[in-house]
Amino acid sequence: MNYRSYFKAEWLSLLRRKQDTLNALLFFVxxxxxxxxxxxxxxxxLAPAAGGIIWCATALSVLMAVEGMYKxxxxxxxxxxxxxxxxxxxxxxxLKVLAQWLIxxxxxxxxxxxxxxMLFLPMSVLGVVMLSILLGTPALFFIGxxxxxxxxxxxxxxxxxxxxxxxLYIPVIVFATGAIRAAxxxxxxxxxxAILAAISLVALALSPVMAxxxxxxxxx
Amino acid sequence: MKDLWIERGERDLCRHxxxxxxxGELVRIAGENGAGKSSLMKSILGWLHFAEGTLxxxxxxxxxxxxxxxxxxxxxxxxxxxxxxxxxxxNLKLYxxxxxxxxxxxxxxxxxxxAFADTPAAQLSAGQKRRIALARLWLTDKALWFxxxxxxxxxxxxVEALEKRMxxxxxxxxxxxxxxxxxxxxxxxxxxxxxA
Numbered sequence: 001m002n003y004r005s006y007f008k009a010e011w012l013s014l015l016r017r018k019q020d021t022l023n024a025l026l027f028f029v030x031x032x033x034x035x036x037x038x039x040x041x042x043x044x045x046l047a048p049a050a051g052g053i054i055w056c057a058t059a060l061s062v063l064m065a066v067e068g069m070y071k072x073x074x075x076x077x078x079x080x081x082x083x084x085x086x087x088x089x090x091x092x093x094x095l096k097v098l099a100q101w102l103i104x105x106x107x108x109x110x111x112x113x114x115x116x117x118m119l120f121l122p123m124s125v126l127g128v129v130m131l132s133i134l135l136g137t138p139a140l141f142f143i144g145x146x147x148x149x150x151x152x153x154x155x156x157x158x159x160x161x162x163x164x165x166x167x168l169y170i171p172v173i174v175f176a177t178g179a180i181r182a183a184x185x186x187x188x189x190x191x192x193x194a195i196l197a198a199i200s201l202v203a204l205a206l207s208p209v210m211a212x213x214x215x216x217x218x219x220x
Numbered sequence: 221m222k223d224l225w226i227e228r229g230e231r232d233l234c235r236h237x238x239x240x241x242x243x244g245e246l247v248r249i250a251g252e253n254g255a256g257k258s259s260l261m262k263s264i265l266g267w268l269h270f271a272e273g274t275l276x277x278x279x280x281x282x283x284x285x286x287x288x289x290x291x292x293x294x295x296x297x298x299x300x301x302x303x304x305x306x307x308x309x310x311n312l313k314l315y316x317x318x319x320x321x322x323x324x325x326x327x328x329x330x331x332x333x334x335a336f337a338d339t340p341a342a343q344l345s346a347g348q349k350r351r352i353a354l355a356r357l358w359l360t361d362k363a364l365w366f367x368x369x370x371x372x373x374x375x376x377x378x379v380e381a382l383e384k385r386m387x388x389x390x391x392x393x394x395x396x397x398x399x400x401x402x403x404x405x406x407x408x409x410x411x412x413x414x415x416a
Contacts, residue, residue, distance in 0.1 A: 005317030009306070016305040077299025081315070083267050084366075086290035216267055 001085045006092060010099045024065040025107050031057035032115045043120040050119035051180030054129060055136075055173050058108065062137060063169075065104045066144030067161060069096065070152040070215070079152075079219045089212035093145060097208070101141045105133065128183040128193075132176040135196040142203035143168045149214035172199055237273075239412050241364070241395045246386070246407055249399045251414030257399040258298065258368050260414065264397075265295055265366065293364040298372070300353035304342035308333055308352045311341055316359045327358040330381060347373035354378075357385055365389065365396045383407060 014021060035053050036046055046053075073079045082092050109130060116126050147165040151157025179192035237260075241247050249257045262268045264275065266286035275282055277289045302311050312324050319327075328337050331351040341349055350373050357365065365386075371379050383406055386396055390407075398409065 001315050002317050005314055009303070009310070009314040012310070013303060013305045072303075075299070076303060077297055077301040078303065080295075080297045080299065081301040084265050084290055084293070084295040086287060219267060220262075 001081065001087065003087065003091060003095060006087075007095045007099060010096055011103075014099055014103045020065070020068075021103050021107075024061040024104050025111065027064055028057045028061040028108060029111060029115065031060065032119065036118070047120040047122065048181075048184065050116065050121040051125070051129060051177045051184070053119060054112070054115070054121075055132075055176050055180075058133060058137065059140060059169050059173055061108070062104065062140040063144060063162070063165070065100060066141060066148055067158055069100060069145065069148045070218075071148075074152045074218065079215055083216065083219060089215060090208045093149070093208040093211045093215070094204075097141050097145050101138060104141075105137050109133065122184070125180060125183045128189055129180055131193060132179050132196060135193055135200055136172045136176045138200040139172050139196070139203040140169060142200070142207035145211045146207050146214060149211040149218060151218075152215070153218040153220075172196065175199070237412075237414075241397060243363070243393045243395055244390050246390055246396045246398065246404075246409040248404070248409035248411050249397065249414065250411050255414040257414060261295070261366050261368055261397065261399065265290065265293070289364075292362055293366060294356065294360050294362040295366040295368070296353050296356075296370060297368045300350050302341050302349045302352050305340065307338045307340055308344070308348075308355075309337040311352050312355055312359070315356050319359045323359060327355040328352070330358045330385070331355045332377065332381070345373075347375065347378065350374065351378060354382060357382075357389070363394050365394065365398075367396065367398045367400075369399055369401075371400055371402045379405075 032053060039045065070079065073082075082089055085092075112130060112133070113126060116129065121129065144165055147161040150164065151161045154160065175192045175195045179189040179196070182189035182192060239247070249260055251257050259268055263270055266289075270283065273283075275289075277292075280288065282289045301315075303314070306314070308328055309324055312327065313319075316324065325334065325337055328334050331354055333348060333351055333355065336344060336348065341352065344352070350370075354370065354374075370382060374382065379402070383404065386398075387407055389396065
């Protein structure tokens with residue numbers, strides 16, 4: 001096993017498991033479709049709320065995608081092979097998260113313009129929403145990968161993982177929706193986006209290391 | 221070529237265990253269920269900690285940093301690390317990315333899976349999955365093998381083929397550490413007994 005063959009295999013396995021991938025996307029679309037039906041379908045309500053709705057849906061669908069990311073690897077013994085491969089587990093975690101991020105976020109970006117129309121999001125703000133998702137979701141994935149690694153050996157780890165991870169998602173959601181709100185009010189939003197990028201970079205630097213430690217602890 | 225040397229300090233699992241594995245040597249870790257055979261292997265590979273003791277590989281202390289050891293070994297555990305979504309051939313390719321396509325197929329033929337190269341592993345039995353993992357043994361150039369219960373779920377023919385491959389490996393100077401409850405038919409291992 002080397003890093004390239006691992007990434008290729010991981011990518012291929014994500015493509016093979018279309019259902020899981022589609023699930024996250026479908027979930028995202030469904031939350032956004034149901035929201036106006038349940039609350040208020042008028043533009044007066046939806047336009048200001050759009051950023052928040054989109055971000056909550058994003059966070060939840062990321063959580064869905066991340067929750068079981070190591071489960072199969074744990075059950076079939078792949079994680080054991082990670083540990084003895086002589087490769088850096090930290091880097092393997094990074095590659096896995098990267099593959100997961102690509103397969104969830106790229107389709108999400110593609111459907112986003114259509115959904116934004118449904119929420120009466122002004123075209124001028126759409127760019128900021130997309131940018132905030134590009135900058136903010138890496139943090140969600142990386143933080144989520146720690147929780148997934150910690151709970152992988154537990155049979156019902158999903159709830160515990162939610163408790164561990166959700167509080168750490170809050171800053172990302174706050175700053176992302178803050179940026180969108182600012183853009184809607186035609187104020188400067190680069191500060192919030194910069195903080196989002198900073199959170200993602202910190203998560204990128206720290207979480208693969210922490211996830212690798214958690215995997216070592218879980219596989220026993 | 222190979223000189224592994226282990227001292228294990230006081231621990232419930234085993235106390236003051238010292239043994240070495242030389243090139244061309246087959247070492248069988250024996251003991252009852254739960255005696256800690258797999259745990260011993262896992263701690264040699266570095267994912268359980270020694271309470272005390274040192275581990276040497278080629279004369280160098282690798283107790284703290286296993287990289288050198290890990291890069292020269294091949295480990296097959298209880299769960300073979302075979303992905304259900306991949307075919308037999310793809311599974312093998314993941315672990316042996318540098319091997320040529322022909323060699324991969326040849327290795328599968330060696331473990332009687334030649335006809336199943338393009339079958340998804342999900343449709344294969346436990347024994348067949350294990351054989352995909354074992355096919356790596358025909359492709360590897362790693363000198364030191366750690367085989368944890370490699371014969372589980374294998375049929376007679378599979379056991380025979382595996383033993384043949386093991387003795388080949390030993391004859392070219394490789395070393396094998398194995399745990400198994402089955403008697404080895406044609407090989408005479410050095411036995412390390414773990415008390416429960």
